[in-house]
Amino acid sequence: MFRGNPLHSSLLFVTTLLLTAAPAAFAQLTGDLQVNVADATNAAVPNAAVTVKNLETGATRTAATGAFGSISISQLSVGDYEITIGHEGFVTAKTSASVAGGTSSTIAVVLNIATATQQVEVSERAEVINTVNAQLQQTTVRSSIANLPVVVGGALVLATASPGVAPVTPNNPFLGLGSYNSNGGRGRANNITVDGATATDVSTTGGAALGTVPLDAIKEVNLITNQFNAEFGRNASSQFQITTIGGSNQFHGELFEFARNSFFNTRDYFDRTGSAVPNVNNDWGAMAGGKIRTNKLFYFGSYEQQKIRGLGGTRVATVPTPAQVSSAAPIAQQIISQYNVPTSPTGTITQVAPNTTDFLAYSTRIDWMVTKSDTFFGRVGESAQHANSTGNTFIDSNLVQNGASTFNRAWTGTLNETHTFSPTTVNNFMAAYGRSAPVFTPFVSNSGKPEILFNDGTSNFGTWSGLPQGRIQNTFQYQDIITHVHGRHTIKAGFELDRVQANSFFDSNVNGSLTFLTLAQFLQGIPFQYSQRFGNSVRGFRVWNEFFFAQDAGT
Secondary structure (H helix, E strand, O other): OOOOOOHHHHHHHHHHHHHOOOOOOOOOOOEEEEEEEEEOOOOOOOOEEEEEEOOOOEEEEEEEEOOOOEEEEEEEEOOEEEEEEOOOOEEEEEEEEEEEOOEEEEEEEOEEEEOOOOOOEEOOOOOOOOOOOOEEEEEEHHHHHHHOOOOHHHHHHHHHHOOOOOEEOOOOOOOOOOOOEEOOOOOOHHHHEOOOOOOOOOOOOOEOOOHHOHHHEEEEEEEEOOOOOOOOOOOOEEEEEEEOOOOOOOOOEEEEEEEEEEHHOOOOOOOOOOOOOOEEEEEEEEEEEEEEEOOEEEEEEEEEEEEEEEEEEEEEEOOOHHHHOOOOHHHHHHHHHHHOOOOOOOEEEEEEEOOOEEEEEEEEEEEEEEOOEEEEEEEEEEEEEEEEEEHHHHHOOOOOHEEEEEEEEEEEEEEEEEEEEOOOEEEEEEEEEEOOOOEEOOOOOOOOOOOOEOOOOOOEEOOOOOOEEEEEEEEEEEEEEEEEEEEEEEEEEEEEEEEEEEEEOOOOOOOOOEEEOOOHHHHHHOEEEEEEEOOOOEEEEEEEEEEEEEEEOOO
């Protein structure tokens, strides 16, 4: 349970940070749009004026086709655009297309010769294809995300809809269900970003602070599984890119609630009661966005709260019988008493893990069209979660005393600035900070008590020997990318500088492990092996990562 609201104290500080740091901001995940213009005979039309207009914010970019009748307009914000193409002697054409993050969308436009009665021709949405690069990418837009039954695992579950992607083991205590393996790659090899900022957990697979983004506040998800461009990288397997919703000229708001209860549940496979495991899950929130000033300044905010109460997975534990305990050696009786080991006349007992969650998150975002040549974006999100789950309960034993509860407080902050030097040269600059701080606290204090291990299938007694543990990850990211279009060549170059701080404590086997070959030998007081580690487990790791790239996406 939360003790007060841990987020209020940071809100004023974060808002002040966004306002004061605005002059030194950076860039969000963007996409490119290549327009190919030809006449009715399929001959290229050079020097055609091309204007693209963002339908949400009204921001416009202009350019002219080159000698081959094509132009690439780079580093556009993700969204829907109206494209207007004009040339002397031809009827002005209009079409529309969507720009996806991390890729180049290509549309073909045919201009008709003007007649005495000229009029603007409005065509349907253009078919968008990627003819510029060979990266394998799947894009999931907001309408599809809202219709998918995503309950556990968050946005990362969307990756499993792609070929060659599989989720990690569901009950792994340290890898969330949303984590995934792409084409046989390790989960830790995936690079996860939110609006271009790193959100990858450097210690375990998965996202470090994805909880700061409610599913309904996601505008687009891109998964690039292979052959991604040089500007993406950091990790070698896949690129999982989340783009959040921003404000627009039209107000849009939403209230949502997800409700689940025992009426819809089925009985757990190992549950011998014959009834469904009780669970109540309420996930609710709100979001809203709009304009502060038309075509100039926009806002968007989200709030989400989730409360889960119920029971998790069921396990059958092998334990001593009362008769065995009554005739056991004094040391065995003492351990059973101090460790509160349950007994059963049948030698087995059914144990059910707790399933509780208290989750709270918010995010705020500002989009600012500073000038015709400069756009700015700033976003901050924070979340706090306290949870008990099946995986963190039954770590290496089928007894509930074995595990731990988790608490994590995470937040992200991103500042972006896009500057258009000319119709063919654009620069993006981004600065971001991310933090996560998961802590695993044992259900039962294990200070000075070794874990009792068995080699014959008897459920281990006591708390798992790897508890307690916790860590804090701080990631500072700085990135700059410049794009220049020259004829059929789209030249991109940039750098990224990351600073990662990983502070942790991991009391692995500090309390010791006492092993018995069989339950019978335990009851007789005959141990097989004892092991224990000594020393301070507190660590602080620091690393700088530098990345440079240059590429020519020529056609």
